Amino acid sequence: MTKFSELPLCSVLQQKLAAAQFINLTPIQERAIPPALEGRDVIGTAETGTGKTLAFLIPLIETLNQNLARHTVALVLLPTRELAMQVQAQYEQLRTRTMPKAPLIIGGVSEKAQIQSLRAGSELVIATPGRLQDFVNRNFADLRQVKLLVLDEADRMLDMGFLPAIRRILSTVPRRRQTLCFSATMQQSVAGLIDDYMQNPVRVAVGSVLKPAESVQLRAYEVRPGEKLDVLRQLLYAETGQTLIFTRTKRGTERLTKELVRDGFAVAMIHGDRSQSQRNGALSGFQEGRFQVLVATDIASRGLHVDDVAHVINYDVPKMAEDFIHRVGRTGRAGLQGRASTLAAGAEVLELRQIERTLKLKMERLRTHTVGAGLPRRMIHNTLASRTLTALPGEVFV
16 A cells, blocks of 8 residues: 555545645554554654654554543653654644644653643653653653553664663553554664564664765865864855754854854754753744744754755764764655755865765765955955855855
8 A cells, every 4th residue: 555545534524635635654653553553563764854753653653542541541752842842733733633732851841741641641741861761760651551652763763872761761551552662773772672572563664874865965075174164154055945954063053153144144953951942933934935044953953844945064073874864864755856055174075975975875075165365254255145155066165
């Protein structure tokens, strides 16, 4: 089967899917949903942006339709607040009138409303591990009747150090349950989690999880350390769409954002020290087009869903090849073409080449020419803003 209409779903959910214009199944959905509907455990790996959220939400909604109750029947664990909010939004889009709303159990916001929702009885809980573990320890969360457990972005949760919290949470969940685990990569730590908590899972692997999507054009700039910011400025001056810029550190995010704001760009930023309201405002402003540029740490490399990101720029080379995959996966989504540029200076050039060897790919190298070296900021900006690029293909002037 290749269409949602061919799945054995209740009529109301079929109507919801049709209204949301979900017509054709992606490969991960086509292979993961049928065994999940049969009650099987499923472990799914696929490239980012391939529709994994619907692959677990559809079986989850069918489970809830059959188990309407006043206690928690389904639990979804995710690594970040942003991803949790986006899963909740897609659930709201598809839930039937008789189904409950799903509370978000996440850090960074007041816990009072979250505790009240759990005490009132919530059939579905969408949570990050840290806050939910705290509630479990304080006896605010009762997970003893969970029938369906979803571990989304399992590798990312383990990379972020959530394994102890996950084990504490799962110690309170019945062993006789259905578990759906989705992971962009199959690390050894994820394999251990599967062995401990899943029963004879159906394994679904679609495409290569260690290769960027073919819809993303990859480019790299090897520059001198003092040129990186000027190269970035020129890329932004030439870009008409929205741009997502990745840095390695929170301090680097703050510093780069201030530079770009002084340059006159509409910029927002996201990193782990920002409050939830600040992160929400930055993300919604970027999604709605009020900000042309979003500067972020790797907290945004997963769970950020903006269909029309035209350009991803790695201002700092990521530490791991997997991080590179997830960063560039923020563009070229929903069938659109995207661009991903990586700026490498000094020791980063060697790190970039190691990523290429790991991923077995070769990025297109672009040359740069520096103008305005040593000139005041205003003169450099005037030169860049007024200049017409006449370079050969593959060149950018800065």
